[in-house]
Amino acid sequence: MESSPQSAQSVDVLVGGAGFAGLALAIALRQGLGPSFSVSVADPALARPANDGRASAIVAAARRLFETIGVWQKIEAQPIRDMVVTDSRLTDVVRPVFLRFDGDVEPGEPFAHMIENAPLLAALAQKAKDEGVKLRPAAVADFEFTPDRVEVRLSDGETCAARLLVAADGARSAIRERAGIASHGFSYEQSAIVTTVAHERDHCGRAEEHFLPAGPFAILPLKRDASLGHRSSIVWTEQTQEAARIVALPEAEFHAELERRFGLRLGEIAEVGPRRVHPLSLSVGRAFIADRLALVGDAAHVIHPIAGQGLNMGLKDVAALAEVIVDAVRLGLDPGSPAVLERYQRWRRFDTVAMGITTDGLNRLFSNQSDVLRLVRDVGLGLVDRLPALKQLFIREAAGLVGEVPKLLRGEAL
Numbered sequence: 001m002e003s004s005p006q007s008a009q010s011v012d013v014l015v016g017g018a019g020f021a022g023l024a025l026a027i028a029l030r031q032g033l034g035p036s037f038s039v040s041v042a043d044p045a046l047a048r049p050a051n052d053g054r055a056s057a058i059v060a061a062a063r064r065l066f067e068t069i070g071v072w073q074k075i076e077a078q079p080i081r082d083m084v085v086t087d088s089r090l091t092d093v094v095r096p097v098f099l100r101f102d103g104d105v106e107p108g109e110p111f112a113h114m115i116e117n118a119p120l121l122a123a124l125a126q127k128a129k130d131e132g133v134k135l136r137p138a139a140v141a142d143f144e145f146t147p148d149r150v151e152v153r154l155s156d157g158e159t160c161a162a163r164l165l166v167a168a169d170g171a172r173s174a175i176r177e178r179a180g181i182a183s184h185g186f187s188y189e190q191s192a193i194v195t196t197v198a199h200e201r202d203h204c205g206r207a208e209e210h211f212l213p214a215g216p217f218a219i220l221p222l223k224r225d226a227s228l229g230h231r232s233s234i235v236w237t238e239q240t241q242e243a244a245r246i247v248a249l250p251e252a253e254f255h256a257e258l259e260r261r262f263g264l265r266l267g268e269i270a271e272v273g274p275r276r277v278h279p280l281s282l283s284v285g286r287a288f289i290a291d292r293l294a295l296v297g298d299a300a301h302v303i304h305p306i307a308g309q310g311l312n313m314g315l316k317d318v319a320a321l322a323e324v325i326v327d328a329v330r331l332g333l334d335p336g337s338p339a340v341l342e343r344y345q346r347w348r349r350f351d352t353v354a355m356g357i358t359t360d361g362l363n364r365l366f367s368n369q370s371d372v373l374r375l376v377r378d379v380g381l382g383l384v385d386r387l388p389a390l391k392q393l394f395i396r397e398a399a400g401l402v403g404e405v406p407k408l409l410r411g412e413a414l
């Protein structure tokens with residue numbers, strides 16, 4: 001590693017990436033281990049205000065994590081009261097509902113909420129600061145492993161030695177690549193158009209997922225805005241070329257395409273957010289750990305947003321890694337040692353691969369024109385809809401409450 005250090009520092013854990021995963025992990029570690037355990041987060045994005053215009057579905061388990069680390073109380077969230085699933089062609093006048101989820105996952109606890117990404121990121125950054133996490137507005141540029149630490153060079157020229165480096169630097173993780181960890185996957189040749197619409201009528205907390213042949217069109221309820229009124233977030237999947245054509249349309253034509261898919265249930269609609277396009281892919285890291293390195297969030301895995309689970313999976317990584325590190329350090333162990341990191345990898349990798357396969361299968365089953373597959377899935381959805389016990393199991397699974405759930409996702413402090 002070439003370096004001309006302006007100043008060398010030493011920390012217990014250095015997190016590369018201040019997205020949801022990186023910041024939540026840093027906060028959880030400080031809360032679990034106290035001020036004697038030093039944690040830094042490095043990300044060039046820390047130099048500017050959060051500008052992610054997206055919204056995310058946060059399932060019950062992930063909400064418990066945010067509540068336990070003390071950020072949920074700082075943001076506005078819209079509970080999802082019920083969800084309907086339809087399966088039709090764009091030209092169909094009526095879209096029959098095949099599956100409906102409603103009710104709570106536990107009494108008084110909705111199975112998911114919708115949040116806006118930017119305020120949640122801002123609340124996480126503020127909480128991290130309050131907990132004494134050192135926030136550094138620079139990228140992880142390079143690093144080298146030595147037997148007892150990892151020497152990291154940041155893009156501002158400073159160096160930092162850590163007992164553990166965590167890659168939380170997103171889907172195109174440079175840290176993962178620099179560590180030589182391959183990731184397996186492919187592009188879906190689909191892209192998601194994301195925007196926000198205001199509408200005349202109240203959504204009453206209903207989320208809608210319309211399975212159209214090009215891919216799912218989701219209408220996700222947002223908190224009412226004082227000036228814009230009732231709003232929903234749109235995640236609209238199309239073939240990549242078609243998505244590029246649609247987002248480039250003049251306003252009136254874009255509006256017409258949107259309205260064809262959105263329908264009339266909520267009255268007149270108006271676009272009130274920027275249009276953005278996100279190419280979709282599936283990828284899973286071949287390993288989630290290396291010497292003194294752990295991957296979390298999109299740096300470890302990227303899945304199709306068909307079930308709104310990407311971030312929720314990343315938060316499961318965070319909860320598992322935080323628990324493993326806190327347990328180890330309390331026993332006097334080195335948080336970057338192979339035994340500690342292997343426990344994390346065993347906990348998370350199988351679950352991640354299973355979720356990747358499930359979301360991929362759902363996308364293949366629904367995003368196509370085949371009448372045979374259409375019949376199969378509609379019979380399947382209809383069956384699930386008629387079996388309350390199976391439906392409840394699906395809801396608990398989607399809410400992240402099935403399997404070996406880490407403490408933070410159960411709402412327990414570390």
Ligand SMILES: Cc1cc2nc3c(=O)[nH]c(=O)nc-3n(C[C@H](O)[C@H](O)[C@H](O)COP(=O)(O)OP(=O)(O)OC[C@H]3O[C@@H](n4cnc5c(N)ncnc54)[C@H](O)[C@@H]3O)c2cc1C
Nearest residue numbers: 017019020021056057139140169170297298308310311312
């Ligand atoms: C259209 C769409 C809709 C989605 N909807 C949902 C949903 O409803 N629910 C859900 O659970 N998930 C959803 N997801 C997935 C979710 O958005 C991601 O899983 C989540 O944002 C990943 O968070 P992260 O913290 O791992 O990475 P990111 O949010 O990508 O953060 C990575 C950070 O690392 C920084 N960085 C990059 N390189 C470096 C470096 N070298 N050094 C330091 N820092 C670096 C970046 O600046 C960035 O701040 C959706 C995804 C898409 C595309």
